[in-house]
Amino acid sequence: MTRPSGLVMYAIFYLAFLYLPVLLLPLFSFNDGTIVAFPIKGWTLEWYRQLGGQDTLLQALVNSLFVGFVSAVMATSMGLFAARAYVRYRFRGQEASEALVMLPLVIPGIIVASSMLVLFISMGLKPSLTAVMLGHTFLALPFSVSIMKSAFDDFDVSLEEAAYDLGSGVVETFRRVTLPIVAPGIVSSLLVTFTVSFDEFVLAFFLSGNQPTLPVYIWSQIRFPAKLPNTLALGSLLLLASVLLLVVAEYFRRRSTKSTL
């Protein structure tokens, strides 16, 4: 029993290492002091209260929500159709297409960001939220495709055939049979791609111009020590939002893979 218990110990230490930074931000966001160090001076909600009155922060939040929403919808609609093609049909160039769509995952962020900046400027699109949306859609697409692929994997084709046999057209079959069954997968994809966009920094840093998203705003605050407690509070709220969104997404993803069993 010594070997497995050694592994268990290691696993627990490893988990502690993984969670250390994620748990420290919230812990110190309640600290009644401006320095992030032990011992904790006292507990306060002041830093959270101050967030409400900062207009640039609220504008950045609105920008991020807007960009996240549009990117999620664009990435999920393209991902939905592409995943359906990959799972349901066999066609020439399929493997190349599947590999290409996954490419945004492995290109270094700085290269995506700098090359898109150059492209958009050459096309006459100034750095703006539109540019960020186009970029985030690109980055979020692989996530959407892989989630939708697993949703379609468990989809029983005979259900669609039954609908056709009963006289439904293509559109009606899609709307009344296919869509409801893969709906949990769509919700999961929307939530995940929204989170990808909501948390993304480097691309937004290059492409947002004078319309910062929330991570770009946080970046601008990080260098001011006086703003540190507020940044911690804001960061903690973001951590919480991301984790909540993904737990919900995971719930829907599981529903989508079990729904046809």
Add this chain to the structure above:
Amino acid sequence: MDDRPLSYPLEGTRAWGKSLAGLRSEKAKGLALSAPATVYVGFLVAAPLVILVAYSLWTQTYVSIDRTLTLANYREALTDPLVRHLMIRSILIAAAVTLATVALAYPIAYFIALKAQRKTLWLLLITIPFWSSYLLRVFAWKLILGFNGVMNSALLGVGLISDPLTFLLYNEFSVVLTLAHAWAPFAILPIYVSLQKIDPSLLEAANDLGSGKVQQFLRVTLPLTIPGIIAACLIIFIPTVGDYVTPSLVGGSDGKMIANLIQVQFGAANNWPLGATLSLLAMMSVGFVAILFVLSATGLGRRIR
């Protein structure tokens, strides 16, 4: 599902009747449905690349861009000791991160795949922290490792050290540690998948043939997980070379990487042609090292087996 076999003959005759036409439209449907995603990604990969190449052949003259084709940027980048230094450091740091992350992750993947009772729970526990903002996680490490930071104040408070440790932040160590944390699940998951695929009878066979636990691991388990290890290494190495946030926040002057220089060219220095050149050179170096790695790793894998 039970009546499935009954419907087969019927399906068969129907498919037989319109097989040719059906096949062609199936191909067309597949192409049409996947086209938006393929074209979108294809365009945003290819078009910037073309323009990046064009920019790299132009030169910046104060506020305007001189569009005579020249290799001056490449000459400048390749002879500049700073560029070479940052490029080599980026690759070495990325290699160290890859090595550290994979080595630390392997036992965890092994534990979850072969020993743990509740695999899904463990996988979920490992992935949850990584759905939070990358920027915030790096920022948290900066606060942890700082001179007056969490780690030093905790160690001082407990009495383990009498002076704050200075080697924690603003060097290669902090960059490697932060990135090894950031990429952990990307190492665990591919290795976990390859461990899951191992046929238990192979291990039993090794056992029956008299090999010990260590030998079993080295000659059966490890070689069979090499594809997972290679995947993990590539997934971590390629993006890490071009990482911007971590070297900026925790790197100090000793931990700066090539991405910082690229950003300066597109920002403060306002020399886009040079920035484009550096981006392209970074991409080529990454590609070169990655191909070299895959070739040697697969060769090594074959030799162990």
